[in-house]
Amino acid sequence: MQHDDAHGSAPTRDGGTHAWPDAVDPTSDDPAEWPTGRLLFTVVRRIEHDWNAHLAGWNLNHAGFPVLLHLFAGPRTQRELAALNGVTEQTMSRIVARLERAGYVTRGDDPRDRRRRAVAVTDTGRRAAAEAGRLQPAEDLTARGLGDDDVARLREILVTLVRTQRGADQD
Known part of the structure; x- marks a missing residue:
């Protein structure tokens, strides 16, 4: 959205306007x-x-953690993991190598296509992701300073933004 200095508002997707604060600096x-x-x-x-x-306690980071979660559904190729995580295959290769060194994933033959390699989560990786991703510590890190009603409203807004972005990515 572009700021319309003359009117102090900007157009929204639904044709309405969004009022900007009096002083945006x-x-x-x-x-x-x-x-x-x-x-x-x-x-x-x-x-x-x-x-x-927080994740460092399990030798993880914000890049590797979601990869482990995606692997809970079963083995995937690095190409699939890269697409799911919105990164390049080269970046995913580095992420997977780090997870492999930590003992959290293995690379082997893809059970769907023996010509390809697939990444699978190990039992150690599954336990680490489950422990590191417990809901309350994660919520405490992201909702510091907000009340329950604020968190509920923030979640609604974020879900809307994520769904809108996904829709824009597919267009």
């Missing part, structure tokens, strides 16, 4: 004056930092 030290994108980026970076610190 991306250089300000006051978060109340930042554009939404800067607010989101700042929060995401803090959460990523805290989440990586």
Whole structure:
């Protein structure tokens, strides 16, 4: 969305308008004056930092953890994992190599096509992901400072954003 300085609003997807705060100043030290994108980026970076610190207890990080979760459904190729995680195959190769060194995954013949290789989660990897991903610590890291109603509303907004982004990616 582009900011319309003359009217203090911006068009929305549904044809309405979104009112901007009276003073949007991306250089300000006051978060109340930042554009939404800067607010989101700042929060995401803090959460990523805290989440990586949490996952480090299992020799995991924000890149490897979701790979393990995707493997709970069964073995997948690195190409499939790259697509599911929105990264390049080269990046996925590094992620899988790190998980393999930790003993969390193995690479072997793809049971669906013997000409291809597949990545599978080990029992150790399954336990590590289950422990690291327990709901309450994850929620505590992401919802610090919010009440239950705020968290519920934030989840609604985030689900909408994720679904909208997925739809845009498929267009």
